[in-house]
Amino acid sequence: MQKITETIVKQTISRRKAQSHKGTYGRVMTIGGNRQFGGAIILSTSAAVYAGSGLVTCVTDPINFASLHARLPEAMVISNQDATSIKQLLPTMDVVVIGPGLGENYQALKLLELTFSTIQKQQTLIIDGSAISLIASHHLKLPDTHLIFTPHQMEWQRLSGLPIKEQTPRNNRQVQEKLAGTVIVKSHRTEVYLATSKNNWRNTAGTAAMATGGMGDTLTGIIAGFVAQFADSNQAVLAAVYTHSKIADYLAKKQYVVLPSQIITHLPEYMAKMAQSEND
Ligand SMILES: NC(=O)C1=CN([C@@H]2O[C@H](COP(=O)(O)OP(=O)(O)OC[C@H]3O[C@@H](n4cnc5c(N)ncnc54)[C@H](O)[C@@H]3O)[C@@H](O)[C@H]2O)[C@@H](O)CC1
Ligand SMILES: Nc1ncnc2c1ncn2[C@@H]1O[C@H](COP(=O)(O)OP(=O)(O)O)[C@@H](O)[C@H]1O
Ligand SMILES: [Mg+2]
Secondary structure, three states, X not given: OEEEOHHHHHHHOOOOOOOOOHHHHOEEEEEOOOOOOHHHHHHHHHXXXXXXXXXXXXXXXXXXXXXXXXXXXXOEEEEOOOHHHHHHHXXXXXXXXXXXXXXXXXXXXXXXXXXXXXXXXXXXXXXXXXXXXXXXXXXXXXXXXXXXXXXXXXXXXXXXXOOHHHOOHHHHHHHHHHHOXXXXXXXXXXXXXXXXXXXXXXXXXXXXXXXXXXXXXXXXXXXXXXXXXXXXXXXXXXXXXXHHHHHHHHHHOOOOXXXXXXXXXXXXXXXXXXXXXXXX
Protein backbone atom coordinates (compact mmCIF):
# COMPACT_ATOMS: atom_id res chain seq x y z
CA MET A 1 0.00 0.00 0.00
CA GLN A 2 1.28 3.45 -0.91
CA LYS A 3 0.56 6.30 1.48
CA ILE A 4 -1.63 9.24 0.48
CA THR A 5 0.08 12.31 1.94
CA GLU A 6 0.04 16.08 1.57
CA THR A 7 2.77 15.90 -1.08
CA ILE A 8 0.17 14.65 -3.58
CA VAL A 9 -2.15 17.54 -2.77
CA LYS A 10 0.66 20.05 -3.30
CA GLN A 11 1.53 18.44 -6.63
CA THR A 12 -2.13 18.49 -7.73
CA ILE A 13 -3.48 21.90 -6.76
CA SER A 14 -1.88 24.56 -8.94
CA ARG A 15 -2.24 28.32 -8.85
CA ARG A 16 -5.03 29.64 -11.06
CA LYS A 17 -4.04 31.23 -14.33
CA ALA A 18 -4.85 34.95 -14.67
CA GLN A 19 -6.34 34.39 -18.11
CA SER A 20 -9.11 32.02 -17.12
CA HIS A 21 -12.87 31.96 -16.56
CA LYS A 22 -15.54 29.69 -15.04
CA GLY A 23 -15.45 27.49 -18.14
CA THR A 24 -11.79 26.75 -17.44
CA TYR A 25 -12.57 25.05 -14.13
CA GLY A 26 -15.05 22.42 -15.17
CA ARG A 27 -18.75 21.65 -15.26
CA VAL A 28 -20.17 19.36 -12.59
CA MET A 29 -23.64 17.82 -12.26
CA THR A 30 -24.77 16.35 -8.93
CA ILE A 31 -27.75 13.96 -8.97
CA GLY A 32 -29.55 12.88 -5.80
CA GLY A 33 -31.55 14.15 -2.85
CA ASN A 34 -35.05 12.72 -2.50
CA ARG A 35 -37.65 14.11 -0.08
CA GLN A 36 -35.94 12.41 2.88
CA PHE A 37 -32.26 13.00 2.05
CA GLY A 38 -32.12 16.51 0.55
CA GLY A 39 -29.21 17.38 2.83
CA ALA A 40 -26.98 14.79 1.19
CA ILE A 41 -27.11 16.38 -2.27
CA ILE A 42 -26.86 19.90 -0.80
CA LEU A 43 -23.58 18.84 0.85
CA SER A 44 -22.27 17.20 -2.32
CA THR A 45 -23.17 20.23 -4.45
CA SER A 46 -21.73 22.70 -1.93
CA ALA A 47 -18.48 20.75 -1.73
CA ALA A 48 -18.20 20.81 -5.55
CA VAL A 49 -18.65 24.62 -5.60
CA TYR A 50 -16.29 25.29 -2.67
CA ALA A 51 -13.69 22.93 -4.17
CA GLY A 52 -13.57 25.28 -7.17
CA SER A 53 -15.74 23.74 -9.91
CA GLY A 54 -16.54 26.45 -12.45
CA LEU A 55 -20.25 25.63 -12.92
CA VAL A 56 -22.35 23.26 -10.82
CA THR A 57 -25.87 22.00 -11.59
CA CYS A 58 -27.88 19.97 -9.10
CA VAL A 59 -30.56 17.48 -10.23
CA THR A 60 -32.85 16.86 -7.27
CA ASP A 61 -36.43 16.66 -6.01
CA PRO A 62 -37.87 20.20 -6.42
CA ILE A 63 -38.69 20.16 -2.71
CA ASN A 64 -34.96 20.76 -2.12
CA PHE A 65 -34.59 23.78 -4.44
CA ALA A 66 -35.33 26.47 -1.84
CA SER A 67 -33.09 25.01 0.86
CA LEU A 68 -30.26 24.48 -1.62
CA HIS A 69 -30.50 28.04 -2.94
CA ALA A 70 -30.75 29.51 0.54
CA ARG A 71 -27.34 27.99 1.35
CA LEU A 72 -25.80 28.00 -2.13
CA PRO A 73 -27.10 30.51 -4.69
CA GLU A 74 -24.09 29.61 -6.88
CA ALA A 75 -25.67 26.27 -7.87
CA MET A 76 -28.14 25.81 -10.73
CA VAL A 77 -30.99 23.32 -10.41
CA ILE A 78 -32.97 20.88 -12.55
CA SER A 79 -35.94 18.82 -11.37
CA ASN A 80 -35.25 15.10 -11.03
CA GLN A 81 -38.43 14.55 -13.07
CA ASP A 82 -37.25 16.68 -16.01
CA ALA A 83 -35.77 13.94 -18.19
CA THR A 84 -35.57 16.22 -21.25
CA SER A 85 -33.32 18.79 -19.54
CA ILE A 86 -31.21 16.07 -17.94
CA LYS A 87 -30.65 14.38 -21.32
CA GLN A 88 -29.76 17.69 -22.90
CA LEU A 89 -27.36 19.00 -20.22
CA LEU A 90 -25.71 15.87 -18.87
CA PRO A 91 -23.49 15.32 -21.95
CA THR A 92 -22.07 18.87 -21.55
CA MET A 93 -20.63 18.08 -18.11
CA ASP A 94 -17.04 17.12 -17.25
CA VAL A 95 -18.00 15.23 -14.11
CA VAL A 96 -21.31 13.78 -12.89
CA VAL A 97 -21.98 12.64 -9.31
CA ILE A 98 -24.90 10.30 -8.71
CA GLY A 99 -26.13 8.80 -5.45
CA PRO A 100 -25.98 11.07 -2.40
CA GLY A 101 -29.47 10.88 -0.89
CA LEU A 102 -30.88 9.45 -4.13
CA GLY A 103 -32.88 6.77 -2.32
CA GLU A 104 -33.67 3.37 -3.75
CA ASN A 105 -37.28 3.57 -4.98
CA TYR A 106 -38.52 3.16 -8.57
CA GLN A 107 -38.00 6.83 -9.44
CA ALA A 108 -34.40 6.68 -8.19
CA LEU A 109 -33.76 3.56 -10.27
CA LYS A 110 -35.14 5.27 -13.41
CA LEU A 111 -32.93 8.33 -12.82
CA LEU A 112 -29.88 6.10 -12.43
CA GLU A 113 -30.74 4.24 -15.65
CA LEU A 114 -31.25 7.54 -17.48
CA THR A 115 -27.83 8.70 -16.29
CA PHE A 116 -26.19 5.46 -17.42
CA SER A 117 -27.76 5.68 -20.88
CA THR A 118 -26.92 9.39 -21.34
CA ILE A 119 -23.35 9.61 -20.03
CA GLN A 120 -20.61 9.79 -22.69
CA LYS A 121 -17.30 7.96 -22.87
CA GLN A 122 -15.07 10.97 -22.15
CA GLN A 123 -16.96 12.02 -19.01
CA THR A 124 -16.34 10.98 -15.39
CA LEU A 125 -19.15 9.45 -13.33
CA ILE A 126 -18.81 9.31 -9.54
CA ILE A 127 -21.13 6.66 -8.09
CA ASP A 128 -21.99 6.92 -4.38
CA GLY A 129 -24.46 5.94 -1.67
CA SER A 130 -27.89 4.81 -2.89
CA ALA A 131 -26.62 4.46 -6.48
CA ILE A 132 -24.15 1.80 -5.34
CA SER A 133 -26.88 -0.05 -3.46
CA LEU A 134 -29.18 0.13 -6.52
CA ILE A 135 -26.49 -1.27 -8.85
CA ALA A 136 -25.96 -4.15 -6.42
CA SER A 137 -29.63 -4.97 -5.87
CA HIS A 138 -30.67 -4.65 -9.55
CA HIS A 139 -27.44 -6.03 -11.12
CA LEU A 140 -27.28 -3.02 -13.44
CA LYS A 141 -24.91 -2.97 -16.40
CA LEU A 142 -22.33 -0.22 -15.98
CA PRO A 143 -21.83 2.46 -18.66
CA ASP A 144 -18.65 2.82 -20.72
CA THR A 145 -17.17 5.94 -19.15
CA HIS A 146 -14.59 6.89 -16.48
CA LEU A 147 -16.13 5.44 -13.33
CA ILE A 148 -15.28 6.29 -9.72
CA PHE A 149 -17.07 4.30 -7.00
CA THR A 150 -17.09 5.69 -3.45
CA PRO A 151 -18.60 2.95 -1.24
CA HIS A 152 -18.24 2.74 2.53
CA GLN A 153 -17.46 -0.78 3.73
CA MET A 154 -21.13 -1.85 3.91
CA GLU A 155 -21.89 -0.51 0.40
CA TRP A 156 -18.73 -2.25 -0.84
CA GLN A 157 -19.99 -5.48 0.69
CA ARG A 158 -23.24 -5.07 -1.30
CA LEU A 159 -21.46 -4.23 -4.56
CA SER A 160 -18.50 -6.61 -4.38
CA GLY A 161 -20.06 -9.49 -2.46
CA LEU A 162 -17.08 -9.35 -0.07
CA PRO A 163 -18.01 -9.39 3.63
CA ILE A 164 -16.22 -6.55 5.47
CA LYS A 165 -13.73 -9.00 7.05
CA GLU A 166 -12.73 -10.25 3.60
CA GLN A 167 -12.15 -6.78 2.13
CA THR A 168 -8.39 -7.24 1.84
CA PRO A 169 -6.34 -5.27 -0.72
CA ARG A 170 -5.97 -8.40 -2.87
CA ASN A 171 -9.71 -9.21 -2.87
CA ASN A 172 -10.69 -5.57 -3.37
CA ARG A 173 -8.34 -5.28 -6.35
CA GLN A 174 -9.84 -8.38 -7.97
CA VAL A 175 -13.36 -6.91 -7.83
CA GLN A 176 -12.11 -3.48 -8.95
CA GLU A 177 -10.71 -5.09 -12.11
CA LYS A 178 -14.13 -6.53 -12.95
CA LEU A 179 -15.85 -3.17 -12.37
CA ALA A 180 -13.26 -1.42 -14.57
CA GLY A 181 -13.46 1.78 -12.54
CA THR A 182 -11.58 3.43 -9.69
CA VAL A 183 -12.79 2.20 -6.30
CA ILE A 184 -12.51 4.20 -3.08
CA VAL A 185 -13.34 1.97 -0.10
CA LYS A 186 -14.17 4.38 2.74
CA SER A 187 -13.38 3.53 6.34
CA HIS A 188 -11.32 5.05 9.16
CA ARG A 189 -8.35 4.59 6.82
CA THR A 190 -9.80 4.88 3.31
CA GLU A 191 -8.20 2.84 0.52
CA VAL A 192 -8.05 3.79 -3.16
CA TYR A 193 -7.79 1.29 -6.04
CA LEU A 194 -7.10 3.30 -9.19
CA ALA A 195 -8.45 1.93 -12.48
CA THR A 196 -5.41 2.90 -14.53
CA SER A 197 -2.62 1.98 -12.12
CA LYS A 198 -1.69 -1.18 -10.21
CA ASN A 199 -0.70 0.78 -7.09
CA ASN A 200 -3.05 0.63 -4.10
CA TRP A 201 -3.24 3.65 -1.82
CA ARG A 202 -4.16 4.18 1.84
CA ASN A 203 -5.12 7.54 3.35
CA THR A 204 -2.92 8.76 6.20
CA ALA A 205 -5.34 11.46 7.40
CA GLY A 206 -8.77 11.22 9.03
CA THR A 207 -10.32 11.16 12.48
CA ALA A 208 -13.26 9.63 14.34
CA ALA A 209 -14.56 13.20 14.58
CA MET A 210 -15.64 12.60 10.96
CA ALA A 211 -18.04 9.78 11.91
CA THR A 212 -21.26 11.71 11.26
CA GLY A 213 -23.94 11.60 8.52
CA GLY A 214 -23.17 13.53 5.35
CA MET A 215 -19.39 13.12 5.53
CA GLY A 216 -19.21 10.83 2.49
CA ASP A 217 -21.72 12.95 0.55
CA THR A 218 -19.27 15.83 1.03
CA LEU A 219 -16.34 13.78 -0.27
CA THR A 220 -18.15 13.18 -3.59
CA GLY A 221 -18.30 16.93 -4.26
CA ILE A 222 -14.62 17.41 -3.46
CA ILE A 223 -13.63 14.58 -5.81
CA ALA A 224 -15.87 16.05 -8.53
CA GLY A 225 -14.37 19.52 -8.13
CA PHE A 226 -10.79 18.24 -8.20
CA VAL A 227 -11.32 15.92 -11.19
CA ALA A 228 -13.10 18.73 -13.08
CA GLN A 229 -10.21 21.16 -12.55
CA PHE A 230 -6.93 19.31 -12.37
CA ALA A 231 -5.21 17.62 -15.30
CA ASP A 232 -4.31 14.27 -13.75
CA SER A 233 -7.49 12.48 -12.63
CA ASN A 234 -5.70 9.88 -10.49
CA GLN A 235 -3.80 12.56 -8.60
CA ALA A 236 -7.02 14.55 -8.27
CA VAL A 237 -8.84 11.60 -6.66
CA LEU A 238 -6.04 10.95 -4.17
CA ALA A 239 -5.70 14.66 -3.36
CA ALA A 240 -9.46 14.94 -2.76
CA VAL A 241 -9.49 12.00 -0.34
CA TYR A 242 -6.61 13.51 1.61
CA THR A 243 -7.96 17.08 1.60
CA HIS A 244 -11.34 15.97 3.04
CA SER A 245 -9.67 14.17 5.95
CA LYS A 246 -6.88 16.66 6.51
CA ILE A 247 -9.28 19.58 7.02
CA ALA A 248 -11.19 17.37 9.48
CA ASP A 249 -7.95 16.58 11.36
CA TYR A 250 -7.22 20.29 11.63
CA LEU A 251 -10.71 21.13 12.95
CA ALA A 252 -10.67 18.11 15.29
CA LYS A 253 -7.77 19.63 17.21
CA LYS A 254 -10.39 21.86 18.83
CA GLN A 255 -13.66 20.02 18.14
CA TYR A 256 -15.05 16.70 19.38
CA VAL A 257 -17.06 16.27 16.16
CA VAL A 258 -16.43 17.92 12.77
CA LEU A 259 -19.47 18.73 10.64
CA PRO A 260 -19.36 18.10 6.88
CA SER A 261 -20.45 21.70 6.22
CA GLN A 262 -17.46 22.95 8.23
CA ILE A 263 -15.09 20.97 6.02
CA ILE A 264 -16.75 22.56 2.99
CA THR A 265 -16.28 26.08 4.39
CA HIS A 266 -12.57 25.45 4.93
CA LEU A 267 -11.87 24.09 1.43
CA PRO A 268 -10.90 27.37 -0.31
CA GLU A 269 -8.41 28.33 2.42
CA TYR A 270 -6.75 24.90 2.51
CA MET A 271 -6.56 24.82 -1.30
CA ALA A 272 -4.94 28.27 -1.41
CA LYS A 273 -2.32 27.08 1.09
CA MET A 274 -1.59 23.98 -1.00
CA ALA A 275 -1.39 25.98 -4.25
CA GLN A 276 1.12 28.40 -2.69
CA SER A 277 3.40 25.55 -1.69
CA GLU A 278 3.00 23.87 -5.10
CA ASN A 279 6.73 23.43 -5.68
CA ASP A 280 7.97 23.25 -2.08
N1 LIG B 1 -28.34 14.45 5.53
C1 LIG B 1 -28.68 13.50 4.65
O1 LIG B 1 -29.58 13.69 3.81
C2 LIG B 1 -27.98 12.21 4.69
C3 LIG B 1 -28.28 11.27 3.71
N2 LIG B 1 -27.58 10.12 3.58
C4 LIG B 1 -27.90 9.26 2.43
O2 LIG B 1 -28.59 8.13 2.91
C5 LIG B 1 -28.48 7.08 1.96
C6 LIG B 1 -28.14 5.80 2.71
O3 LIG B 1 -26.77 5.81 3.13
P1 LIG B 1 -26.25 5.25 4.54
O4 LIG B 1 -24.76 5.13 4.44
O5 LIG B 1 -26.77 6.06 5.66
O6 LIG B 1 -26.96 3.84 4.71
P2 LIG B 1 -26.49 2.35 4.42
O7 LIG B 1 -27.60 1.48 4.85
O8 LIG B 1 -26.01 2.19 3.02
O9 LIG B 1 -25.22 2.07 5.35
C7 LIG B 1 -25.09 2.54 6.66
C8 LIG B 1 -24.74 1.43 7.64
O10 LIG B 1 -23.61 0.66 7.18
C9 LIG B 1 -22.85 0.21 8.30
N3 LIG B 1 -21.40 0.37 8.07
C10 LIG B 1 -20.47 -0.60 8.20
N4 LIG B 1 -19.24 -0.13 7.93
C11 LIG B 1 -19.38 1.16 7.63
C12 LIG B 1 -18.46 2.19 7.29
N5 LIG B 1 -17.15 1.98 7.18
N6 LIG B 1 -18.96 3.43 7.05
C13 LIG B 1 -20.29 3.67 7.14
N7 LIG B 1 -21.22 2.75 7.47
C14 LIG B 1 -20.75 1.49 7.72
C15 LIG B 1 -23.31 1.03 9.51
O11 LIG B 1 -23.95 0.15 10.41
C16 LIG B 1 -24.30 2.03 8.97
O12 LIG B 1 -25.40 2.20 9.79
C17 LIG B 1 -27.40 7.49 0.95
O13 LIG B 1 -28.02 7.93 -0.22
C18 LIG B 1 -26.73 8.66 1.64
O14 LIG B 1 -26.20 9.55 0.70
C19 LIG B 1 -26.51 9.76 4.51
O15 LIG B 1 -25.33 10.20 3.89
C20 LIG B 1 -26.68 10.45 5.87
C21 LIG B 1 -26.96 11.92 5.75
N1 LIG C 1 -13.53 6.93 12.38
C1 LIG C 1 -13.25 7.54 11.21
N2 LIG C 1 -11.96 7.89 10.93
C2 LIG C 1 -11.66 8.49 9.75
N3 LIG C 1 -12.57 8.78 8.78
C3 LIG C 1 -13.85 8.45 9.01
C4 LIG C 1 -14.26 7.82 10.22
N4 LIG C 1 -15.60 7.62 10.16
C5 LIG C 1 -16.01 8.09 8.96
N5 LIG C 1 -14.96 8.58 8.27
C6 LIG C 1 -15.00 9.14 6.89
O1 LIG C 1 -16.25 9.81 6.70
C7 LIG C 1 -16.83 9.45 5.44
C8 LIG C 1 -18.13 8.68 5.68
O2 LIG C 1 -18.73 8.35 4.46
P1 LIG C 1 -20.20 7.75 4.40
O3 LIG C 1 -20.34 6.63 5.37
O4 LIG C 1 -20.51 7.49 2.98
O5 LIG C 1 -21.05 9.01 4.92
P2 LIG C 1 -22.48 9.57 4.49
O6 LIG C 1 -23.09 8.61 3.52
O7 LIG C 1 -23.25 9.69 5.76
O8 LIG C 1 -22.23 10.91 3.86
C9 LIG C 1 -15.76 8.63 4.72
O9 LIG C 1 -14.95 9.48 3.93
C10 LIG C 1 -14.95 8.03 5.86
O10 LIG C 1 -13.61 7.73 5.49
MG1 LIG D 1 -22.35 7.65 1.96
